[in-house]
Structure formats: structure tokens, C-alpha cells
Amino acid sequence: MSVDILVVAEQRDGVLNRSTLEAVVAGQELGKQLGKEVALVALGKGISSLAEELTSKGVKEVLTVDDDKLSDYTPDGYAGALQQVIAAENPAYVLFSHTYTVRDYAPKLAMKLERPLVSDCVRYKMDGNALVFVRQVFQGKIDADFTFEGDGPHLVSFQVGAFNADNLETSGAAGAVRNLSLSMDNVEIRTKVLDVFEGVKQEVDLSKADRIVSVGRGVKKSENIEMMKDLAAALGAEMGASRPVCDDGWLPLDRQVGSSGQTVAPKLYFAVGISGAIQHIVGMKNSGTIVAINKDPHAPIFDIADYGIVADLFEVIPEVISALKES
Amino acid sequence: MKIIVCMKQVPVQDSLLKITDDSRWVQEAELNYEINESDHYALETALLLKEEHGGEVVILTMGPRRVKEAIKQGLAKGADRALHINNESFTTLDIFINAKLLAAAIQQEEADLVLTGLQTDDYGFGQTGVILAEKLGLPHASIVMEILKQDGSIKVKREMESGWFQSVELPLPALLTIQSGISQIRYATIKGIMMAKKKEIKELSLSDLGLAEGDVDDSTSSLKFHKLYVPEKTKQAELLEGDPKDVAAQLVHKLKNEAKVF
Ligand SMILES: Cc1cc2nc3c(=O)[nH]c(=O)nc-3n(C[C@H](O)[C@H](O)[C@H](O)COP(=O)(O)OP(=O)(O)OC[C@H]3O[C@@H](n4cnc5c(N)ncnc54)[C@H](O)[C@@H]3O)c2cc1C
Numbered sequence: 001m002s003v004d005i006l007v008v009a010e011q012r013d014g015v016l017n018r019s020t021l022e023a024v025v026a027g028q029e030l031g032k033q034l035g036k037e038v039a040l041v042a043l044g045k046g047i048s049s050l051a052e053e054l055t056s057k058g059v060k061e062v063l064t065v066d067d068d069k070l071s072d073y074t075p076d077g078y079a080g081a082l083q084q085v086i087a088a089e090n091p092a093y094v095l096f097s098h099t100y101t102v103r104d105y106a107p108k109l110a111m112k113l114e115r116p117l118v119s120d121c122v123r124y125k126m127d128g129n130a131l132v133f134v135r136q137v138f139q140g141k142i143d144a145d146f147t148f149e150g151d152g153p154h155l156v157s158f159q160v161g162a163f164n165a166d167n168l169e170t171s172g173a174a175g176a177v178r179n180l181s182l183s184m185d186n187v188e189i190r191t192k193v194l195d196v197f198e199g200v201k202q203e204v205d206l207s208k209a210d211r212i213v214s215v216g217r218g219v220k221k222s223e224n225i226e227m228m229k230d231l232a233a234a235l236g237a238e239m240g241a242s243r244p245v246c247d248d249g250w251l252p253l254d255r256q257v258g259s260s261g262q263t264v265a266p267k268l269y270f271a272v273g274i275s276g277a278i279q280h281i282v283g284m285k286n287s288g289t290i291v292a293i294n295k296d297p298h299a300p301i302f303d304i305a306d307y308g309i310v311a312d313l314f315e316v317i318p319e320v321i322s323a324l325k326e327s
Numbered sequence: 328m329k330i331i332v333c334m335k336q337v338p339v340q341d342s343l344l345k346i347t348d349d350s351r352w353v354q355e356a357e358l359n360y361e362i363n364e365s366d367h368y369a370l371e372t373a374l375l376l377k378e379e380h381g382g383e384v385v386i387l388t389m390g391p392r393r394v395k396e397a398i399k400q401g402l403a404k405g406a407d408r409a410l411h412i413n414n415e416s417f418t419t420l421d422i423f424i425n426a427k428l429l430a431a432a433i434q435q436e437e438a439d440l441v442l443t444g445l446q447t448d449d450y451g452f453g454q455t456g457v458i459l460a461e462k463l464g465l466p467h468a469s470i471v472m473e474i475l476k477q478d479g480s481i482k483v484k485r486e487m488e489s490g491w492f493q494s495v496e497l498p499l500p501a502l503l504t505i506q507s508g509i510s511q512i513r514y515a516t517i518k519g520i521m522m523a524k525k526k527e528i529k530e531l532s533l534s535d536l537g538l539a540e541g542d543v544d545d546s547t548s549s550l551k552f553h554k555l556y557v558p559e560k561t562k563q564a565e566l567l568e569g570d571p572k573d574v575a576a577q578l579v580h581k582l583k584n585e586a587k588v589f
């Protein structure tokens with residue numbers, strides 16, 4: 001048996017990363033277009049119950065590689081194992097969700113296979129017979145079209161959130177599990193994993209906040225944070241921030257919203273001087289009402305905001321504060 | 328410890344981008360450039376390691392003539408010398424080709440540590456560092472937030488999603504991709520700027536890298552880049568218009584009566 005579309009599952013301690021299901025959805029939709037079937041591959045140590053769980057995810061097969069060398073994630077282990085799986089199965093497409101782990105090993109795998117990886121795609125589309133993969137450049141401000149030529153395997157990673165895991169098609173028969181035995185002896189693991197741990201507990205739990213005023217690099221300097229605190233006070237809101245604001249120490253790290261910070265879903269989210277990079281958006285897109293204030297009308301934040309104000313924040317915010325106080 | 332830092336110059340972050348008529352890139356004539364954000368942090372990391380352990384910091388950058396500005400800035404901050412691959416005549420979006428060129432330059436140096444940024448703000452591949460590691464046969468760690476040099480090895484803290492971290496140990500030589508925010512970035516001093524004038528910037532041509540025209544030909548790649556365009560909007564915010572006082576009043580009214588958040 002061989003595989004048409006191979007989706008790489010991501011797990012830690014046997015727990016599936018939910019974005020894997022997004023990649024399966026991408027695979028299922030692509031499979032319909034191309035008349036191809038989807039298989040999952042999972043790597044790890046002692047993952048039989050995970051494999052069992054995966055059989056119900058609307059795939060034809062679940063391939064597993066179970067090996068001591070894969071008990072902890074390492075780029076050497078994952079790239080070494082997947083290189084062999086892909087060589088043996090020769091899939092037309094290999095799909096990943098563009099997680100931090102995939103960022104860490106997929107380019108290495110691509111280089112080993114000498115097969116380019118089109119990374120962090122936001123969607124695909126058909127252009128006549130051609131399958132076009134769309135990824136963004138300039139931090140989401142511009143889209144770029146790519147296609148593959150010739151036979152696969154073609155490697156594609158999709159941005160987290162690009163496909164909706166709720167659209168998973170699970171009505172078909174359960175997939176079959178196939179354990180692969182690879183020669184892992186030749187795979188040298190140079191990275192020694194010492195620890196996997198959660199960072200210092202957040203002092204503020206923004207996930208409980210009803211209203212958040214988040215500030216971005218558009219506030220320009222630390223002194224201007226005061227004005228934003230006044231806005232937050234007028235709204236009865238907690239302060240949040242984009243990553244660069246925390247990197248620069250204008251607000252403490254535990255105010256960071258996004259993929260490496262907190263995930264929030266308040267009733268009201270103000271994004272002030274924030275461009276709307278995907279790593280920020282994934283942390284706040286489920287907010288109730290989103291207000292964006294940005295001087296750049298093309299800023300991606302306006303794509304997910306409910307209300308937008310295209311203006312200099314230093315002119316608008318004081319007026320918003322007084323309007324709030326008056327009402 | 329000899330450290331090579333890969334730095335790219337990219338359009339400044341607030342640039343107004345206009346796509347060229349052939350849709351292949353953005354109009355560069357009116358753009359200003361700066362050092363890619365995470366590369367700034369990679370350089371800072373290298374400078375801190377040098378201060379603590381001694382050695383040399385070498386900047387490696389590939390780009391047209393204008394990247395000299397970025398190099399000078401890095402030298403003024405304290406890097407010792409620089410390598411410049413001028414790719415004016417063979418600019419490509421092919422990651423493997425770009426990595427091949429950078430790897431060829433790195434191979435001539437025998438560094439203990441190669442640092443790259445996590446991701447460029449223009450191409451945004453987030454791949455070059457990891458590909459370089461594989462090409463050079465080096466172990467790597469990506470999204471690095473902390474480094475501790477030991478005897479013959481390094482211990483690093485890598486960022487994972489939602490506030491989790493992995494702590495790993497790698498033998499040297501190794502390659503690390505550095506995440507923004509790993510430390511505060513220094514400014515160049517007047518003295519640094521003066522001293523930078525005497526530092527070496529070595530230009531590397533294709534033949535200096537042991538490569539030929541055919542090595543930078545992207546026409547045989549299986550991945551084809553077609554065009555750039557302004558993203559199609561799936562949803563757009565309701566934009567409030569008027570003078571600041573006016574939009575502020577509209578906003579508060581809408582939040583109260585439409586969104587009903589108060
Ligand atoms: C692996 C990884 C993880 C990351 N994790 C996170 C994360 O958890 N959270 C996060 O936020 N980011 C994260 N980032 C960074 C992210 O990619 C962006 O770089 C960041 O979100 C940008 O922050 P910003 O919008 O504040 O700054 P910028 O992108 O610089 O945007 C500033 C905005 O302010 C506007 N502006 C400037 N002046 C004014 C003015 N006077 N009035 C009005 N508007 C103005 C500009 O038009 C611009 O849109 C991560 C990146 C990577 C690669």
C-alpha cells in the first residue's frame with residue numbers, strides 16, 4: 001500500500017496537537033480536488049493509543065513509527081524518521097501544520113529530501129488545472145502564489161488557523177493502523193533534551209478579562225503607554241500587548257497576547273497600533289467585538305476587526321477617552 | 328569562540344509597499360531599509376557571548392550594495408568583520424539557492440557557532456537557518472531564548488507554543504535561530520562607529536564561493552513562484568470616518584448600542 005496525501009501528526013506525551021486536525025482538513029479538501037486519499041503519520045514512543053484515536057479522524061490509514069529515539073522531540077529524530085517514511089511511501093503531498101515544532105524540523109527534512117517546502121501557507125486554490133499554494137510575505141501585507149512542477153513528494157505547511165478543525169470529515173470508515181519499522185540505528189540524535197517546562201506562571205490571567213486594551217509598536221515609546229493605561233481605565237479594561245512591546249520592556253511579559261503569549265477572548269478587544277501579524281491574531285481572534293486603531297489602512301488587523309479607525313492613534317485615543325468619560 | 332551571524336537587510340517595518348508592474352516584487356526605489364528584527368537579536372546574542380567568552384563575531388549578509396549600511400551598523404556595535412555576498416545579479420526566492428550561497432561562505436570560516444534570525448520580515452520563510460544547519464551538517468535549535476555556553480557544548484532554552492519551553496543541550500559547533508526579545512539590543516557608540524571604519528568587509532563573488540552561474544539558476548526548482556498581490560479581503564472592518572472627535576463619538580455610540588458591550 002502507498003499513500004497519496006500524508007499529513008504529519010504532532011503530539012506531546014501522547015496528546016494530539018489540535019492543529020494536526022486542521023492539516024487533516026486541508027488534506028481532505030485537497031484530496032477531494034485531486035481524487036486522492038489521506039493518511040496520517042505519527043511519531044513517538046508508546047503511541048498506540050494515540051494511533052487508535054487517529055483512526056477516527058477521517059483518514060484511510062494511520063502510520064506509526066514507535067521508537068526510543070522518538071520519545072522526546074528532536075529535529076534529528078523527526079527529520080531522520082520522516083525522511084525514511086516519505087522515501088518508502090512516496091506520497092504526492094506531505095502536509096504539516098506550521099507549528100513551532102514543524103518550523104524546527106520541516107526545513108531540515110526538506111533539505112534532506114532536496115524537496116522544497118512551501119511554508120506557512122494560508123490557503124490553496126485551483127487555477128485551471130494548477131494547484132496554487134498561497135503564502136504571505138511582508139508580515140501578511142502581501143500574498144504570493146506558488147505552484148509545484150513535476151512529481152511529488154511536495155511539502156506544504158499551513159498556517160495555524162488556515163483551516164478549521166470543525167470541518168473535519170469523519171463519516172467514512174475508520175482508518176487502519178500500520179506500524180512502520182524503520183532503521184533508526186543510523187539516525188544520530190545530537191540534541192539532548194533536558195527538560196520541557198511551562199514558563200513562569202502568568203501573574204495576570206488575561207483569559208478571564210472581559211475587556212482588553214492591547215497596544216503594539218505603534219505607540220512608539222514607553223512613555224506613551226500612560227495614555228493607553230488611561231484608555232484601559234476609562235474602559236475598565238486590562239492591558240495587553242503585542243510581542244515587540246514586551247520585548248522592549250514597555251510592558252511586562254505576562255501582558256503578551258499571541259502564539260507565544262496568552263490566548264484571550266474578551267467581550268471587547270482594542271488593538272491600538274498593532275499590525276495584526278498572524279502570531280498575534282491567533283491569540284485574540286475569538287474576542288467578541290474587536291476595535292482596531294491603526295494609521296495604515298492595509299494593516300491586516302482590519303481584516304478581523306469589527307470596527308476600524310484609520311488614523312494617528314495619538315490624535316484619536318485622547319478623544320476616545322473623553323467620549324467614554326462623557327457617556 | 329568564533330561566531331558567524333547571518334543578517335539580512337529588509338524594508339523598514341512601516342514601509343508603504345507597492346507591487347511592481349510585473350507582480351514579481353515590490354518597488355524598491357522609494358524604500359528605506361533596516362536590519363531584519365530577529366537578526367538584530369542574533370547579533371546582540373553573538374556580541375554578549377563574545378564579551379563573556381572572548382573570540383570573534385563575523386557578520387554574513389547577502390544582498391545588493393545597499394546592505395553595506397546594515398554591515399556598518401553591525402560593525403559599529405562591535406562585530407569584528409563582515410562577509411558580503413553581493414547577489415544583485417542573481418536575486419531569487421529559491422530558499423535552497425540562497426542557503427547554498429550562505430553555506431558556502433560559512434564553510435570557509437570554521438565557526439564554533441552560527442546564529443541566524445528566526446524569520447525574515449520580507450520573505451518570511453522561517454527556514455533558512457534550519458536548512459543551513461542541515462547543509463553544514465550542524466546540530467541546531469530554533470526559536471532560542473537563552474544560551475549557556477559550556478565546555479564543548481551549549482545549553483539553550485527554546486520557545487514552544489503558549490508559554491512552554493524546551494531546554495536542550497547541543498555539541499559545538501552548532502547553529503541557533505534566535506527569537507526576538509532574547510535580550511535588550513544595544514546602540515552603537517560614537518567610538519564604535521569610528522572603529523568600524525577600519526574593520527574589514529570582504530566581498531564574496533560566486534567564484535570566491537566556489538560556485539558557478541548554474542548554481543544560482545532557479546529554473547530547475549520544482550517550486551515555482553508566480554506573483555505577488557494585495558490579499559483578497561474575506562472580511563473588512565466597518566471603518567469609522569471623520570475627525571478624531573467625531574470618530575471617537577461614533578465608536579462609543581456603536582460599542583454601546585450596536586455591539587452592546589457596555
Ligand atoms: C515564532 C514567533 C512567535 C511570535 N509570537 C508572538 C506573540 O505571541 N504575540 C505577538 O504579538 N507577536 C508575536 N510574534 C511577532 C509577530 O510576528 C509580529 O512581529 C508582532 O505581532 C508585531 O507587533 P506590532 O503589531 O505591535 O508591531 P508592527 O507590526 O510593527 O505594527 C505596528 C503598527 O502600528 C501602526 N502605527 C504606527 N504608528 C502609528 C500611529 N501613530 N497611529 C496609529 N497606528 C500606528 C503601524 O501602521 C503598524 O501597523 C511572533 C513571531 C514569531 C516569528
Ligand SMILES: Nc1ncnc2c1ncn2[C@@H]1O[C@H](COP(=O)(O)O)[C@@H](O)[C@H]1O
Pocket residue numbers: 333334335336363365366369387388389390425429442443444445446447450451452453454455456
Ligand atoms: N540574504 C540573507 N543574508 C544573510 N542572512 C540571511 C539572508 N536571508 C536569510 N538570512 C538569515 O536567515 C534567517 C531566516 O530567514 P528566512 O528563512 O527568509 O525567514 C534570517 O533571519 C537571517 O538570519
